Amino acid sequence: MPEDDPALAVEEELRLARLALADGNLPHAADHVAAALVRAPTLPEVHETLARVAAASGGDLELFPLGHHAFVGAVVARAHLLAAAGHPAEGLDLLAAATGYAPNADWAGVPWVTAPDLPERLDPERTARILMQICAAVPDPVPRRLRDPLRPYLVLARNAVTVHPGHALLLGAASALARRLGEVALAVTWAARGVRAQPTKLGEVWLGYAYRSAGRTRDALAALGRAVALDPDDLAVYADIAGTLADNGRLDEALDWIDRALAKDPTFDCAVHTAHRLRFQRDGDVAHLVALADFVRDHPDDTHEHGDLAECCRSRPWLGQVTPAGGPVLDALRQALAAEGAARVALRLDALEPPSAMRTATAAVPGLDVEVLAVADPDPREPRRATTWQLWRYEGTIAAPTLPSPSPEAAERIRQLAHPAWPHPPAAYDGAVGLATLELADLLGLLVHPPEPPVTALGRVLAGQDPSLWVRCVQVWTCLGLLHHRTDEPWAESTRRRVLVELVWGVEDWITEAAVFALVTAAWVDPAVRSDVAAVVAERIADVAAVARERRVPIATSLAHLALATPDLDPAARDLARVLIRGPADAPSRPGPFTRLRRLLAALFGRA
Template sequence: MAAGRLRQAAFHLGQALFHDPGVVDCYTALGEVAEAAGSSGAARELFKGDGTSVFPGNAAAIIALMAAEGQVADAVELLGSLVGVHPEKPWAAAPWFGEQQIPPVSVGIAVSAIWGAVDNPAPPETVDALAPWLALARKAAADPAAGADVLCALSALARRLGAHEEAIAWCGAAEQAEKAAGRVTQQTLIMLGYAHQDAGQPERAIEVWERAVALPPKNADLLLDLVDLTHDQGDFAQSLSWAERAVAADRKGVKPRAALLAARYRAGGKGSDADRLAELVDLALAHPEVPYLRTCVSRASEGAAWLQAVPPPTEAIARAFGHLAGTESDGGRVTDVSSRATSLEAPTPTTLFHTRFPGSTIAVPDPSEPDPRIPAATDFGPPLWTYDGTRATASVPPPAPEAVDLLHRVAAGIWADPLTAYDRAAAFSKLDAADLLGLLAHMPAPRDAPWVTVQRERPLYWERLAQVWVCLGILHHRPEELWQRSARRALLLRLLFGPDDWTVDAAAFALCVAAWHDPGHRTEIADAVARRYRHAARAVGRRPTALHDPLALVVLICPGVDAGTVALARKNLDREGPHWKDPRRWALPKWSRRRDR
């Protein structure tokens, strides 16, 4: 300024305001720039830049100059737009802000630009930055001139900042004002419902939105809100009813269609469940720009076997593992174990048991037919496990330490839905086939403290889950190869048709996910899964089989499996009992997508 380079001075002042909009000296210097320029109008020109865009700090300077000229209402409206771009900045810390009474309509315009840009709920730092705006909203809400639209906008900001009682009260006042005028609008009731919902009052929100639905116009988005809220309340029948109405209101919309498919799947229909699920997944993959579709996939997957919860180990040796591991955790020592099993169990848990307790011996009788040691087919490579009598041995060497570390990073929880799992499993693409197979055959013990704790209640569950993660990772192995001749296809089919083991149904599930991602391969994958299931089903009623139930559950979600195989799977599962029908008890911490509201 001393050298007369006012534009350069304006540049530095804009940078300072962006760094900290609350520094009082910045506004003092701004007055000096205006005085040197001859007027506030001339000073504003210094901050406009090239005329195509304005730096946020420069915009704050222009707005402050307007306020100094007495255009405070206009300044508040413009500052709201600036806050909408950078809500984490304390723009309202400017000394001119909040000094005068602002017309409610101007506050409503400003606040409307802010609440749409703020997360719900807002993070603590944003709540602090927007505290002056909440104070301004309170002044505006107390003004008799505040109309219903303004009160609803103020409510939207308040609920994001945690002022739930005021948010409800302001929308309630808006409804009363509209009643007095002779007509309550749908929009006011929608905003009142959101205020109740964010305050943790879902029943009140549903009641208000039911009144809103009865008002014009037809509103598919409102119906979807009711779908979501009733689903979250566990009222799946009502959620399905609202989804049907949403489709009727918007027959071409992908969101109502996805909500209906998820609601029907969740409601538990039979016969075409896998088809509904496949159509839902197809919609989500075809429209990645619509996050709500992935929410619907997660909703359909919630608590469902394989879609979210991997079936837990059911082998007796897994329970024995948990008992002995618990003994050691309590300070005891397990030096040797000698026991007799009633039947041959899967090689993965058996090997894990012998690895943890190397002095153990378990006498196992020769299995009845069909022999679980014999691969269903060897067309795609040698089996992962070979047998010497009843003792299984891995046919591949252990993985590299780097592969083990990667597994622990990826397999930190269960997934919200298979699409989320597929995305996360892409981290395994850096591993070669030897390490992928090595992880499956030489599964490490869990490292993370929560999983170590889980071992007491669900012995070997992490190892079971981790094998599924690895099989999903195989889907990303050499992705440039065409599926039909790809190494990933050969690896998964090699596992699928191997001896009875956890890796069989893990591979079947991974193939099911592959079928969702590429409809062109569904027929081949469905045929392979059905063939392996029918081979496993021969054991039902003839010998103990831990493979049947989880593999049957894959059949029920795999698209394209023939009706006869699906019927057989349902029949055998019903014979086995109801335990498989409530996998919610398997639920553990999961990787999930943030749900945008």
């Protein structure tokens, strides 16, 4: 039987269940019915077989046991049996638990859940709690493509509100679910009715959220303000008000609300996260995000997940994604790939490009003819400082690696990890731990011998549209892997620091950027190394500025963005980085590579 045919798989489970029933083996029959429910939770034949198992066992619920590691199919089967036995509230509790475990499955799409008379047999407060449990298990709002499995719960909410039209808690919980499923007008109606029935802080919050989703900002702020008046100590509402104000361009007012919350409790997680996000939004100073990362590290037991740090870092150079490379050789590479080999491409360069760029282009397009007209001083083929780890050797203007290829195991590990985006630098650090056991020779070999992209959607797009981005991903994640090399060694004398600093001062290359990013990431995750890293970055950015006065430095803008991401960087170095990012006043404008990367990420992962 093909494993990828769901219909055949369900039919096989039901066939085995019927055979077990015929043999009187009820536990075996129950196991197969539970497995069939997972594959087809609304299929009538599955429910008919479940009813036969229940009849044969006298409604024995223990055929579908609950426990610490209960099978979701058994949980759902037990829910249906409880409802059939006259205990629908307990059944709904279990269905809600299943939805929390797998929100994309249509666990509740069965007649008894949507029956108009079901709420008459339920306590309205119990129904409200079940709806709140569903809300806690799903995104806010739920993406359109994921809403259908949750609509039976919205039908339940409609029926319950019809039966209990004046129950404030039920109306508020129903509003919260409707809002998540895109029924904003209905959410406003229900929440407003709930507040009229019984004004409570929670009811006003639900009404405020509904108004906010409807674009009625003034009404939303009024409702949230009433919630504060009803409970001045609920600082989460202060954060909600601040977020709403900030979303509507009223940043000063938003910060006033956050300061009021922090005055009451300087450690309240929602207020701290919101405060750092809004302050970064106001002035762009990375110190706010570093302070937030420190707070997250020092408070691992926050009451719930926050996305403020990731939100601030998303799509920003090096904070949330690799900086795409530019330059004439990569422009020629992309043109050749777009032409699909229809013609040979000849390229004459006024200056030498980074060795990684040259090798990436010539490897991806064998018909690419590159001629370098001149090599300007300071010579980009020479390390900026004497180094032990010489990664490139030159014959004229042709660069070749000095190191052997990495092991197949190292190549496979980096294929599994390398990616152009990450939530924030500490998350990137954590993500690279899988490279911790690689030998130093393998890590260095990966920098100059990047493996082919993986056979995934991301790998295929990068290979076909922008091989340079894949090479940069490999180099970035390899240098992050170096941060995990021999972590028992004290930082100042460690192998990982020595190697990364030498890479920073090596031949002007994409590897320079990757090594600087690794050092910057180390400073994000370990306050003890911040002054050291800041000094290295300040020296390197000063050197870039000095060289840029003599010739073009292809990696200058990227290194400047890295400098702005560096914790505790000297203000003078920060100002110098901003000058490098602005570039010469007479520099021609050209489309930035960030646009391409954002489009690629949005196409692959639905993010911008």
